[in-house]
Amino acid sequence: MKNSVAVATIVAIVFAAGWFMQPITPHQECVESTYAVFSPGADGELLALLESANRSIDVELYQFSHEPLLEKLVNAREKGVQIRVILEPRLEGNDNVEAARFLGKRGISVRWASLSFARTHSKFAIVDGSVVFVGSPNWSYYAMRKNREAAVIVKGGDAVEEFNKVFEEDWEIAKPA
Structure with a gap:
């Protein structure tokens, strides 16, 4: 029995080593460009990105309470930008409930x-x-002003299409707030 386990372990290690040593060829259209954003201070980059919206902003978040970002979504809505927000309903405290009320009263779709x-x-x-x-x-x-946080802004390509797909799937199964 010990020999069987030892042989199986060696085979698994050899297989894993061979698998992980395979060259990875990135898809040529993965992204057009990407750049890193760090907190403290990530909200400046995010506010500028939201300000640049012409047609739509789709947001999916665990926690939403930062007033400048809430206001930026309202401003975008007032410019005619379609806004959709998905929030986690089981967050302790009232942050997401308050954000959903705030946005909903201003004509923004929240689920x-x-x-x-x-x-x-x-x-x-x-x-x-x-x-x-x-x-x-x-x-x-x-998260935006005090913590060390890391994010990326991704422009174009297949990665962005995957985010669009996941958001649409999540929007379809989300419940109105």
């Missing part, structure tokens, strides 16, 4: 993320279907 997931811990925004802001920061004061 609660599906309970089919243990949590919706995503933190991303898609602007005009072509640019994504994604990373570790919640949209809260501390």
Whole structure:
């Protein structure tokens, strides 16, 4: 029995080594461009990105309470930009409930993320279907101004299309706030 386990372990290690040593060829159209954004201070980049929206902003978040970002979505809505927001409904405290009320009263579509997931811990925004802001920061004061957080802004390519696809799937199964 010990020999069988040893042989199986060696085979698994050899297979894994061979698998992981395979060259990875990135898809040529993965992204047009990408750049890093760090907190403290990530909200400046994010506010500028939201300001640049002409047609749409889709947002999926675990926590949303940072007033400048809430206001920027309202400003975009007033310019005629279509806004859709998905929030995690099981967050402790009232941050997301208050954000949903605030945005909803101003004509912004807000839905609660599906309970089919243990949590919706995503933190991303898609602007005009072509640019994504994604990373570790919640949209809260501390995440944007005090914590060390990391994010990227991705422009174009297949990666952005994947975010669009996931957002549409999540929007379809989300419940109105």
